[in-house]
Amino acid sequence: xxxxVSPDERLRQMIARLKExxxxxxxxxxxxxxxxxxxxxxxxxEDIHAxxxxxxxxxxxxxxxxxxxxxxxxxxxxxxxxxxLCNRYDGNKPYPHPHVICTGCGAIVDPxxxxxxxxxxxxxxxxxxxxxxxxxxxYGLCPDxxxxx
Amino acid sequence: xxxxVSPDERLRQMIARLKExxxxxxxxxxxxxxxxxxxxxxxxxEDIHAxxxxxxxxxxxxxxxxxxxxxxxxxxxxxxxxxxLCNRYDGNKPYPHPHVICTGCGAIVDPxxxxxxxxxxxxxxxxxxxxxxxxxxxYGLCPDxxxxx
DNA sequence: TTATTTACGGATAACTATTATCCTTAACGA
DNA sequence: TCGTTAAGGATAATAGTTATCCGTAAATAA
Ligand SMILES: [Mn+2]
Ligand SMILES: [Mn+2]
Ligand SMILES: [Zn+2]
Ligand SMILES: [Zn+2]
Numbered sequence: 407x408x409x410x411v412s413p414d415e416r417l418r419q420m421i422a423r424l425k426e427x428x429x430x431x432x433x434x435x436x437x438x439x440x441x442x443x444x445x446x447x448x449x450x451x452e453d454i455h456a457x458x459x460x461x462x463x464x465x466x467x468x469x470x471x472x473x474x475x476x477x478x479x480x481x482x483x484x485x486x487x488x489x490x491l492c493n494r495y496d497g498n499k500p501y502p503h504p505h506v507i508c509t510g511c512g513a514i515v516d517p518x519x520x521x522x523x524x525x526x527x528x529x530x531x532x533x534x535x536x537x538x539x540x541x542x543x544x545y546g547l548c549p550d551x552x553x554x555x
Numbered sequence: 556x557x558x559x560v561s562p563d564e565r566l567r568q569m570i571a572r573l574k575e576x577x578x579x580x581x582x583x584x585x586x587x588x589x590x591x592x593x594x595x596x597x598x599x600x601e602d603i604h605a606x607x608x609x610x611x612x613x614x615x616x617x618x619x620x621x622x623x624x625x626x627x628x629x630x631x632x633x634x635x636x637x638x639x640l641c642n643r644y645d646g647n648k649p650y651p652h653p654h655v656i657c658t659g660c661g662a663i664v665d666p667x668x669x670x671x672x673x674x675x676x677x678x679x680x681x682x683x684x685x686x687x688x689x690x691x692x693x694y695g696l697c698p699d700x701x702x703x704x
Numbered sequence: 705t706t707a708t709t710t711a712c713g714g715a716t717a718a719c720t721a722t723t724a725t726c727c728t729t730a731a732c733g734a
Numbered sequence: 735t736c737g738t739t740a741a742g743g744a745t746a747a748t749a750g751t752t753a754t755c756c757g758t759a760a761a762t763a764a
Binding site for chain 4: 579581600616617620624640641642
Binding site: 487488489490493504506508509515517518519526528529530532533534535536537538539540541542543544545546547548549552 | 636637638639642653655657658664666667668675677678679681682683684685686687688689690691692693694695696697698701
């Protein structure tokens with residue numbers, strides 16, 4: 407599932423598939439993809455926008471959202487939706503996988519244990535649902551936030 | 556953890572604990588609690604409001620939201636937050652547990668398998684987080700929506 | 705029962721992340 | 735280089751939820 411790919415290789419992949427599907431690769435899009443490929447802390451749209459303002463002083467936040475929507479549709483990014491907070495994005499693992507979320511500082515990390523196929527199968531057998539995606543969030547305090555209490 | 560309690564017993568419990576914490580039990584609150592205790596389909600705030608308009612023609616949606624906020628704070632209801640949809644509420648199992656969600660009709664059901672203590676422990680060991688809550692959502696199509704395709 | 709206090713209900717404004725709109729601009733194939 | 739058209743930027747609109755404000759009713763005591 408495309409794991410363990412370097413950020414630059416990941417960037418290349420996304421660019422190639424965008425072109426293949428007849429989407430233009432503009433400097434703005436390239437910049438957003440680059441940030442996503444190099445980010446492992448699940449940035450928000452505003453995080454991405456803020457990182458780009460140095461090199462693109464006129465970059466609109468709407469452009470970031472539009473690019474994220476395109477990548478979502480292409481299956482190149484996983485959107486982590488939150489009702490009370492802003493959404494976060496994972497451009498390196500665009501498939502469903504568990505997350506460990508700190509309610510103190512907002513950090514989101516990917517644990518290495520990711521095998522939920524068995525448990526999904528159990529849910530399908532039990533409920534008759536045809537399950538196609540999942541969302542596993544573990545909420546708590548990261549080591550840093552535990553210390554500063 | 557207070558499982559397998561009848562709706563009326565569940566209602567009694569919630570009322571008793573509200574009084575114990577010096578909260579008034581108004582007709583409006585009683586009505587909202589009653590709907591919650593008797594609902595197993597995870598109603599939204601508007602679902603609850605709609606059910607109450609017959610008996611309480613002047614009931615405000617804000618009152619429903621306020622009551623839900625109170626119950627949340629009291630730990631009497633589990634709020635399932637969605638970014639793109641309206642939030643849903645479980646007044647019978649106010650503790651974290653998995654949900655199976657139909658992307659076709661919006662149905663939300665509680666599967667019987669609920670033992671995630673072991674997996675939570677694994678996440679704690681691995682990441683160093685102190686995990687206090689979780690969110691397990693399985694997305695797919697319910698049997699009805701599978702047939703009508 | 706009545707008076708007093710204060711939390712609660714109802715109506716509505718405000719909030720905010722995200723999306724839609726609209727016009728201008730620039731990417732890219734011919 | 736030109737022409738077509740998708741994409742960018744600015745900003746208005748959206749919608750579920752929350753905050754605000756005031757009149758009302760629930761609880762408690764006299
Ligand atoms: Mn991730
Ligand atoms: Mn439930
Ligand atoms: Zn933290
Ligand atoms: Zn369904």
